[in-house]
Amino acid sequence: MAELNILEAIRIAMDEELERDPNVMVLGEDVGRKGGVFGATEGLWAKYGGKRVLDTPLTEAMIAGAAAGAAIYGLRPIAEMQFADFSYPAFNQIVSEISRMRYRSNNAFGLPMVIRMPYGGGVHGALYHSQSNEAYFTSTVGLKVVAPGTPADAKGLLKAAVRDPDPVMFFEHKKTYRLFKAEVPDGDTVVPIGVADVARPGKHLSIFCYGYMRFCALEAAETLAREDGVEAEVVDLRTLRPLDTETVLASVAKTGKALVVHEANRFGGFGAEVAAIIAEQAFEHLDGPVTRLAGPDVPGVPFHHSLEDWFMLNPAKIVEAARGLVAY
Amino acid sequence: MSAMANTKVAELGHKALGLTDADVLAMYRQMLLARAVDERMWLMQRAGKIAFIISGQGHEAAQIATTWPMRPNQDWLAPYYRSIASAITFGMSPEDIVTAHLAKGDDVSSGGRQMPGHYGAARYNIVSLSSPVGTQVLHAVGIAMGAWVKGEDVVALTSFGEGTSNQGEIHEAMNFAGVHKLPVIFVCENNGYAISVPLDQQVGGLSVAARAQGYGFPGVTVDGTDPLACYAAAREAHDRATRGEGPTLIEAVVHRLTSHSSDDDQRRYRDPAEVEDLKQHDPIPLFASRLAAVGLLTTELEEQYRAEVKAEINEASKRAEARPEPDVATAERWVYAEEGG
Numbered sequence: 001m002a003e004l005n006i007l008e009a010i011r012i013a014m015d016e017e018l019e020r021d022p023n024v025m026v027l028g029e030d031v032g033r034k035g036g037v038f039g040a041t042e043g044l045w046a047k048y049g050g051k052r053v054l055d056t057p058l059t060e061a062m063i064a065g066a067a068a069g070a071a072i073y074g075l076r077p078i079a080e081m082q083f084a085d086f087s088y089p090a091f092n093q094i095v096s097e098i099s100r101m102r103y104r105s106n107n108a109f110g111l112p113m114v115i116r117m118p119y120g121g122g123v124h125g126a127l128y129h130s131q132s133n134e135a136y137f138t139s140t141v142g143l144k145v146v147a148p149g150t151p152a153d154a155k156g157l158l159k160a161a162v163r164d165p166d167p168v169m170f171f172e173h174k175k176t177y178r179l180f181k182a183e184v185p186d187g188d189t190v191v192p193i194g195v196a197d198v199a200r201p202g203k204h205l206s207i208f209c210y211g212y213m214r215f216c217a218l219e220a221a222e223t224l225a226r227e228d229g230v231e232a233e234v235v236d237l238r239t240l241r242p243l244d245t246e247t248v249l250a251s252v253a254k255t256g257k258a259l260v261v262h263e264a265n266r267f268g269g270f271g272a273e274v275a276a277i278i279a280e281q282a283f284e285h286l287d288g289p290v291t292r293l294a295g296p297d298v299p300g301v302p303f304h305h306s307l308e309d310w311f312m313l314n315p316a317k318i319v320e321a322a323r324g325l326v327a328y
Numbered sequence: 329m330s331a332m333a334n335t336k337v338a339e340l341g342h343k344a345l346g347l348t349d350a351d352v353l354a355m356y357r358q359m360l361l362a363r364a365v366d367e368r369m370w371l372m373q374r375a376g377k378i379a380f381i382i383s384g385q386g387h388e389a390a391q392i393a394t395t396w397p398m399r400p401n402q403d404w405l406a407p408y409y410r411s412i413a414s415a416i417t418f419g420m421s422p423e424d425i426v427t428a429h430l431a432k433g434d435d436v437s438s439g440g441r442q443m444p445g446h447y448g449a450a451r452y453n454i455v456s457l458s459s460p461v462g463t464q465v466l467h468a469v470g471i472a473m474g475a476w477v478k479g480e481d482v483v484a485l486t487s488f489g490e491g492t493s494n495q496g497e498i499h500e501a502m503n504f505a506g507v508h509k510l511p512v513i514f515v516c517e518n519n520g521y522a523i524s525v526p527l528d529q530q531v532g533g534l535s536v537a538a539r540a541q542g543y544g545f546p547g548v549t550v551d552g553t554d555p556l557a558c559y560a561a562a563r564e565a566h567d568r569a570t571r572g573e574g575p576t577l578i579e580a581v582v583h584r585l586t587s588h589s590s591d592d593d594q595r596r597y598r599d600p601a602e603v604e605d606l607k608q609h610d611p612i613p614l615f616a617s618r619l620a621a622v623g624l625l626t627t628e629l630e631e632q633y634r635a636e637v638k639a640e641i642n643e644a645s646k647r648a649e650a651r652p653e654p655d656v657a658t659a660e661r662w663v664y665a666e667e668g669g
Binding site: 054062096 | 662
């Protein structure tokens with residue numbers, strides 16, 4: 001066991017996968033000599049060379065499209081979008097090509113590839129370095145979407161993503177990169193895609209979350225227990241698609257109340273799908289309205305710190321929403 | 329034709345390119361085959377058997393000649409929707425192609441999931457094609473990148489029209505291929521029209537090939553009705569690629585003999601005289617005349633080829649029509665990989 005932060009865990013996962021499988025490669029902007037703008041690929045260029053850890057031009061469509069071609073050829077590329085906000089030039093490749101390749105070719109071509117995307121706000125990145133745009137990709141059939149919230153999950157899920165036969169969008173909340181350290185199992189520990197984690201058991205309500213919101217929800221649960229005697233169950237979804245519906249429904253059956261939390265804006269966000277599944281499949285267990293706590297419906301995280309603070313979810317906002325639901 | 333055979337031109341020039349008499353005759357026969365398959369599918373479309381046709385007529389010389397140097401089961405093709413003749417050179421049979429156009433359940437391209445013209449076949453190293461134009465060009469570059477990373481001797485050829493050449497992804501693909509001298513051949517089949525919009529309304533500099541200079545590799549313009557000119561350019565491009573010297577952009581100037589597709593009528597936007605003149609640019613009789621002029625193609629051989637090709641497409645379409653329809657029970661399969669395959 002080593003104490004690592006999420007960024008270190010991601011770097012070690014890539015290092016171990018590059019070491020393990022000669023078909024694994026990393027490509028993206030500044031991932032080589034610089035080691036990535038966040039440092040996720042630090043040291044890999046020196047260790048594996050400039051072909052397997054490849055600095056690309058500033059061309060996101062090329063990063064995604066060439067990764068797709070390489071995957072067709074038999075490689076297992078890990079492509080990095082420098083910020084999730086900059087993935088839109090690659091949207092055509094991701095949505096038209098990468099997600100649909102297996103289906104449209106009747107299983108003749110699969111694309112084992114990962115697209116890593118730092119996402120989320122709270123880092124003074126404003127409208128174009130803060131987006132949580134996972135809903136575009138969770139609504140695209142053919143992609144898998146993963147958003148870890150702990151160092152152990154970041155490492156284990158990234159390894160699973162690299163080995164997956166299908167394309168995986170790997171969302172890394174950039175505020176969590178150096179937020180905390182936690183124990184990460186040494187060596188080749190893979191965390192399966194599609195399995196949620198009950199991060200804290202409870203009985204009065206369920207809080208469904210992922211990424212940075214796991215950290216916030218656990219803090220909120222601590223406050224609720226201490227100040228209100230409320231035991232919140234925190235379910236970290238970890239994988240958004242395929243969603244671990246079973247764990248979600250089991251938690252609602254236990255608590256009768258569901259609070260779905262995400263930083264992305266509310267309307268049409270991923271939480272709407274979680275809420276709909278609960279409403280459809282756990283109606284008889286519900287003891288209150290399925291409630292969403294989400295980022296506000298504005299086009300992005302505004303820059304000034306007071307504006308950004310207004311936008312961002314935090315433990316206090318989760319506590320407040322939980323209290324309202326518990327009191328219902 | 330026999331009269332022309334008596335006035336022999338001294339030289340076809342194929343031997344200087346390393347092509348034998350048998351090679352050029354095989355190329356010619358393949359052009360006839362691609363045309364026969366294409367024409368048959370139009371008939372099947374008119375008869376209501378095929379929903380939609382997007383044709384390669386007029387592009388056969390460019391397609392067959394540029395794919396001719398490609399090595400089977402080693403090199404790759406990322407085609408576009410007119411690539412019927414390229415797909416044949418890479419290994420798709422007339423039956424494969426007609427089966428795909430009929431959207432049969434065991435069609436090698438998509439099992440009936442994609443529209444006609446969406447070529448692809450893993451078994452022949454032909455990448456599956458979608459409808460947004462130009463996306464396939466990055467896949468060819470990615471295949472070339474994969475081979476470069478692995479140190480393997482592979483060349484990827486991709487084809488697209490001059491309309492598509494304006495897409496941003498083409499720029500991103502060519503730029504990246506130029507940076508790393510990747511083994512790619514970009515073939516722009518310039519037929520002068522993006523559906524209805526003529527070249528001078530699409531391409532500022534009027535030349536696609538000229539753009540290659542900015543990417544650091546050669547761009548050549550060839551007469552796309554002349555298979556030997558196309559072959560010479562492709563041969564050199566392939567040699568450059570395998571020598572590690574990087575990509576080549578070949579702009580083959582061709583003539584679209586049909587409307588854009590079976591849903592289009594080009595008489596609405598092309599001058600009647602221009603449409604009438606298209607016959608003068610049909611690569612098949614043009615090449616036949618040259619082969620005859622040097623005595624390679626006799627009337628007997630021409631008749632033999634046409635009879636063989638006709639029998640082949642008759643048989644292929646008969647077999648394709650007898651293939652099973654897709655099973656609706658499979659429509660949810662292969663969204664993701666499934667256990668055991």
